[in-house]
Amino acid sequence: MTPGARVAAAIQILDRILAGQQAEPALIAWARASRFAGSGDRAAVRDLVFQALRRRDSLAALGGALSGRGLMLGMLRAEGADSDAIFSGTGHAPPPLTEAERTAGAPIAQAEALPDLPDWLWPLWQASLGARALSLAHAMRDRAPLWLRVNPRRATPAQAIAALTDAGIDAIPDPHLPTALRVTSGERRVHGAAPYRAGWVEMQDLSPQIACSLLAPRPGQQVLDYCAGGGGKSLALLAVTDLSVTAHDAAPARMSDLPERAARAGVSVTLSPPAPSGQNYDLIIADVPCSGSGTWRRKPDAKWRLTPERLAELCALQAEILDDCADLVRPGGRIAYMTCSLLDAENGDQIDRFVARNQRFTEPERRLLTPEDASDGFFVSILTHSAGAA
Known part of the structure; x- marks a missing residue:
């Protein structure tokens, strides 16, 4: 053509x-x-x-x-x-x-x-991001890079980079997280490349990789990936620590390829609903459904389809998921609440409301990642059950 x-x-x-x-x-x-x-x-x-x-x-x-x-x-x-x-x-x-x-x-x-954002959303975006609002809106106009996560159970970052180079793929490590590799050329070859098929690398954006690195669960702990989707965060934790991981999703079909991915990575994940007895888990990852405003470089049509009504529905669902997780984490355990959003309504405001109605939880850490300091827009809040030691 x-x-x-x-x-x-x-x-x-x-x-x-x-x-x-x-x-x-x-x-x-x-x-x-x-x-x-x-x-x-x-x-x-x-x-x-x-x-x-x-x-x-x-x-x-x-x-x-x-x-x-x-x-x-x-x-x-x-x-x-x-x-x-x-x-x-x-x-x-x-x-x-x-x-x-x-x-x-x-x-x-x-x-x-x-700003290249819907008119109704721009005031919320400004209120959430302040002086960075326009620069971050403009950052969403650029094409997002492809990031890979090296699986230490299979290879070192240097080995993975060499194998990718042999496959015609150039990648460089993040200076702060060496197991995160940014693909600089040949990104369309990744799926068919030997290091990907052998489980040496997985596709995962830098921002969720950073979020997972903050969690550092201890070996043997019980982990629930509550909104697992493809299970990328389960695999990221299992790549560095021996854990008992249960993956759950309201739409189980989203997890259909997780057993194959886990086998390729040399780990095991249990696909199951949460334990009915409750309060069993040391760590619950809740990467909740959200507007996806942090990923609009990858899915740009989504920002034009988001409506105020849909955002309100998502915020209500997020609050419901948080309350469900509160009944499943053990005393002294943690909930890692995550979104791929840059909006306060889904992030800090959501957590503030949760802590107000669940005062046995404290929030020792909260981070907002953006294209200016990581890759996708991503929010993580670590909530600790105040009873007992973590």
Whole structure:
């Protein structure tokens, strides 16, 4: 596909998304209907679509319209590219620009001042992040890096880096957490690479890796991964400590590949509901359902689909999960509450309300990680049951 044909495809897909379709189904539908597109073309079109969604409002301002065509025109203007060369109307390229399109659009400085967040959410974002609000909103407009976690049961960081290099993948360690590797090239090769298939590395963003490193459970402790999903945090803890880990999720299908991943990593996880007797667990990890506002670089359409009503529903569910965990942790045990959100309503405010109604808990540590000091936006609060020793 020519550059113009790729832009035309992105316009078509973006119009479907703007009409209400989610990004992934829209991309899949286009790929299935476009058998002529090779893997490189599909990747390039996907990148165009996601780049446009990350900067939807500012690109629409530059392009003069909130439409697929307006977003692509705005992107070309932001990059200083030749719009006429793309909007040529030749072959499968989009039709030439109209005179109205040539004169439409805001100045770059005006467009760049937009936060690229929903209007209703911007005041909450500002209240949560203060002076960093605009810089962090703009950080969400960049593509997120791919991070890997080295499994010490299988390899050292140096061995993993060498094996990845042999597989055509370049990675460098985080200076503060050497088992965290940032992929700098070849990220699409990771799934098929020998070190990944052998359990030497797992995909996991730097921020949750840092959060897991704060927990440091003692060998032999009973751990409940309450909202386990794919089980990445269970595997991260088991990679460095021998534990008895139970993984639970309200939607068990999310854990379907966890046994295979655990076997590849050389560890064992029990998939089960929490123990009915309660107060058995030394540590409960509650990575709760949330807005995902910290991951919007990876899922940019999600920020435009979030509503005030959905945020309120999520906050109510988070409070319910915290109260459930309070009945399952043993006296002296800990709850690690986590979100991939940057919003106070889901983070500090949620914990403050929990401690107010559950005064046997204290909060010795709270951290908010952002793209400015880690990778994804991520919040962790460690809550200790005050009765007994931890």
